[in-house]
Amino acid sequence: MINIENVTKVYQNGFEALKNVNLKIEKNGIYILKGVSGSGKSTLLNLLAGFDKPTTGKIELLGEFISKLPEHHMSKFRLQNIGFIFQSFNLFSELSIYENLQIPLIPLNLNTKLEKELIETLIHKYNLSDKQHQITKKLSGGEQQRVAIMRALINNPKIILADEPTANLDFNNKMIFLEMIDSFKKDKIIFISTHDDIFNDIVDVKIFNINGGIIC
Amino acid sequence: MLNFYIELLFFIEILTFIISIWALFINFKLYFNFNFNSFSETQFKLEQQSYLQKTIIYLTLLSSLALIIFFIFALDSLSFKIKGAMCASGIINSNDFGNLTLIAKLISFFLLSFWISIDYFEKEHKYYPYIKIKIYTFFLLFIFLILEKFFLINFFLELFDTSIVKCCSVIYSNSGTNLFLGVDFKIWFIIFIISFLSSCLKNSYITLVFETLFLISSLILITNFFSSYIYELPTHKCPYCMLKHEYSYIGYFIFLTLFTSSIFNFIYAILGMFALKDEKLSKIKRVSIFFKILFVLLVIYFPISYYIKNGVWL
Numbered sequence: 001m002i003n004i005e006n007v008t009k010v011y012q013n014g015f016e017a018l019k020n021v022n023l024k025i026e027k028n029g030i031y032i033l034k035g036v037s038g039s040g041k042s043t044l045l046n047l048l049a050g051f052d053k054p055t056t057g058k059i060e061l062l063g064e065f066i067s068k069l070p071e072h073h074m075s076k077f078r079l080q081n082i083g084f085i086f087q088s089f090n091l092f093s094e095l096s097i098y099e100n101l102q103i104p105l106i107p108l109n110l111n112t113k114l115e116k117e118l119i120e121t122l123i124h125k126y127n128l129s130d131k132q133h134q135i136t137k138k139l140s141g142g143e144q145q146r147v148a149i150m151r152a153l154i155n156n157p158k159i160i161l162a163d164e165p166t167a168n169l170d171f172n173n174k175m176i177f178l179e180m181i182d183s184f185k186k187d188k189i190i191f192i193s194t195h196d197d198i199f200n201d202i203v204d205v206k207i208f209n210i211n212g213g214i215i216c
Numbered sequence: 217m218l219n220f221y222i223e224l225l226f227f228i229e230i231l232t233f234i235i236s237i238w239a240l241f242i243n244f245k246l247y248f249n250f251n252f253n254s255f256s257e258t259q260f261k262l263e264q265q266s267y268l269q270k271t272i273i274y275l276t277l278l279s280s281l282a283l284i285i286f287f288i289f290a291l292d293s294l295s296f297k298i299k300g301a302m303c304a305s306g307i308i309n310s311n312d313f314g315n316l317t318l319i320a321k322l323i324s325f326f327l328l329s330f331w332i333s334i335d336y337f338e339k340e341h342k343y344y345p346y347i348k349i350k351i352y353t354f355f356l357l358f359i360f361l362i363l364e365k366f367f368l369i370n371f372f373l374e375l376f377d378t379s380i381v382k383c384c385s386v387i388y389s390n391s392g393t394n395l396f397l398g399v400d401f402k403i404w405f406i407i408f409i410i411s412f413l414s415s416c417l418k419n420s421y422i423t424l425v426f427e428t429l430f431l432i433s434s435l436i437l438i439t440n441f442f443s444s445y446i447y448e449l450p451t452h453k454c455p456y457c458m459l460k461h462e463y464s465y466i467g468y469f470i471f472l473t474l475f476t477s478s479i480f481n482f483i484y485a486i487l488g489m490f491a492l493k494d495e496k497l498s499k500i501k502r503v504s505i506f507f508k509i510l511f512v513l514l515v516i517y518f519p520i521s522y523y524i525k526n527g528v529w530l
Contacts (some may be wrong), residue, residue, distance in 0.1 A: 006255075053264070056257045067255065068263070071340050 001025055001189055002048070002159070007057030007067075017043040018040035018054070018211040024046035024065050030185050031192040031204065035210035044210070045163050049084050050074040055075050062158060064121065064135075083152030089144045093137035097128055097147050099135055101154050108155070117208055122150045126180070143172030149180055160184075162192040221290040222372070225283070229365065230277045237359055243354045250351075252343055266347070267432040270335060273354070277328040285468065286319050288459055299380045304456040310381040313371035320364035326479055329355040333483045337496060348458070349490065401440060408433040412512060415481065415505050420488030427481040430508075434474055438515065442470075445518035450530040466514075473511035480504035 001064055002025040009018040018039045025031055035041050046052045049061055050066045059067040069077060090109050091100050103121045108119070123132050128144050131139065136147055145147050145165065152160055160181075166174045185204075191201065194204070199205060242265050253294050288304050291314075295301035298310070308314035331353045338346045411430035417423060421444050439455045447467060458467030481504040487497060523529060 008257075055259055055260065056255060058255050067260075069342055070263075070339070070344075072339065171368070 001062055003060040005058040007047065007054045007059060009047065010055045017213050021215055023208065024084045024214055025189060026184065026191055028187055030192065030205045032180060032199045032207045033191065034195060034203055034207055034209055039210045040213040041210055042163055045161050045193045049161050050078055057123055071135055076206055078163040079155060081157050082158055083155065083157040083160045085148050085152050085160065085162035085165045087167050089145055089148040092143060096133045096135055096137055097123060098132045100147055101151055104151060104154050118154065122154060141168055142176060145169055145173060145177060158188060160188055160190045162193055165192060166194065166196045166198060178202060221293045221295055228283060229368065233270050233361065233365055236358065237278055239269045240358050241353065242269040243351055246347065247351050250347060251482065252351045273331055277332060280325050283326060287321065288456065291470055292460065298378065301381045303454060303460065305454050306381040307375065309372040310378045311371060313367045313374060317364060317367040317371050318368055320360055324357060324360040324364055326482065327353060327360060329479045330483055330486065331357065333487065341450055354494060376405055404433045404436050408437055412508065415508050420485045423481060423485040427478055427485065431478045440471065442515045442518060444530050445522045448522060470511065470514050471502035473507045473514060477504050477511055481508065
């Protein structure tokens with residue numbers, strides 16, 4: 001389902017962030033990419049999300065060679081298949097929870113009733129019904145993280161990518177995050193880049209270590 | 217002889233040509249190295265550069281359209297300086313290169329539009345299926361861009377040695393015959409009507425033939441028939457004067473609707489020949505028909521309104 005072959009990424013300043021990376025993921029579940037800062041974690045995640053193109057190599061997601069997709073096709077693919085959770089959440093701070101969840105649905109042109117149903121089901125599931133019309137900058141870090149996860153899930157993507165998702169959370173919220181991802185790991189690939197050791201203790205997790213752009 | 221408009225014309229022409237050379241350079245790289253199945257660094261760079269080329273070509277198309285209009289406008293501005301000229305027609309017909317420049321400009325514009333249309337269809341696909349057609353079209357286009365510049369320079373070099381030219385009434389009205397290209401105007405009228413009515417036909421080859429006939433007959437009839445009604449003077453036959461302020465710039469609307477309609481129909485025909493069947497192709501046909509109807513309504517308005525006002529034909 002994810003197949004990375006001989007991927008190299010050299011930035012314009014000559015920095016080689018990834019060196020001949022090979023990685024294969026064939027089953028749903030949680031996959032952790034561990035490494036220190038500057039080891040190439042975020043670069044790999046950006047390539048998987050199609051935010052950037054590799055310098056050389058194949059990236060195949062769900063049978064599609066995304067490293068070759070033109071940008072507008074990539075956007076469509078991303079919309080249908082990839083959810084992304086950012087370290088700093090990247091929510092629209094002046095919009096409410098409900099509106100933040102509405103945004104990824106706009107290109108799908110769903111009817112209002114279906115859209116409302118999808119959003120409210122998710123908000124209810126993650127216990128934020130009472131705050132659904134509150135603007136997100138007034139939420140706590142943990143709540144903002146929950147909104148970020150809901151936004152990544154709203155299109156029911158097959159792959160969830162998360163870049164340092166626990167970096168801005170306290171211990172309790174980290175545990176809530178783990179519970180949340182654990183609840184949907186059976187039918188999704190969850191690929192998390194982190195240097196947080198909290199993931200070491202979860203069962204059924206495959207851990208890849210990356211160092212100096214090489215997966216070891 | 218040079219005035220501000222001519223200098224500006226040359227400046228934009230040179231600028232457009234320089235960026236086209238950049239696009240040509242990318243085109244050569246695409247021609248020799250593009251291999252979609254490769255995952256090499258060169259291939260990824262080429263895919264990115266194809267976007268750069270696309271941007272340059274879009275820019276060239278916009279400048280090309282502006283330059284066609286500005287070319288006529290700049291020549292018109294010279295008509296005050298050269299004896300005998302009343303409008304751009306005297307200047308453009310002062311030597312052989314004038315009309316050749318205009319024709320080369322129109323062909324370049326058509327090829328640019330064709331390239332962009334293929335690109336528009338290619339966007340629907342993930343793996344650049346029309347890259348080869350685009351590469352060859354650009355090579356052909358570049359030949360016309362060179363020809364256009366060559367004709368333009370020669371036109372002005374010869375023009376600077378010209379002291380007196382003919383005015384439009386001498387050029388277009390004094391043939392003393394009802395023939396054009398050896399064919400009677402009545403026949404051109406019939407060709408105009410039949411080719412207009414055949415616009416709805418879907419066969420690519422028939423479309424190509426009839427669109428060519430429609431374009432030629434339209435240009436002949438605009439010059440020799442419709443223009444007299446626009447100027448309301450039987451002896452005044454000219455395709456350029458209608459571009460002037462005195463006639464509310466109506467010529468620009470007439471030529472823009474005609475060329476837009478023709479370009480879209482040619483694109484429909486040629487892409488149809490490549491067996492490209494697409495919903496967007498039907499949309500192109502509809503756009504062409506829309507502009508064609510607009511063009512016909514525009515040109516027939518003048519004779520009809522003249523007849524209603526005066527009760528006679530010119």
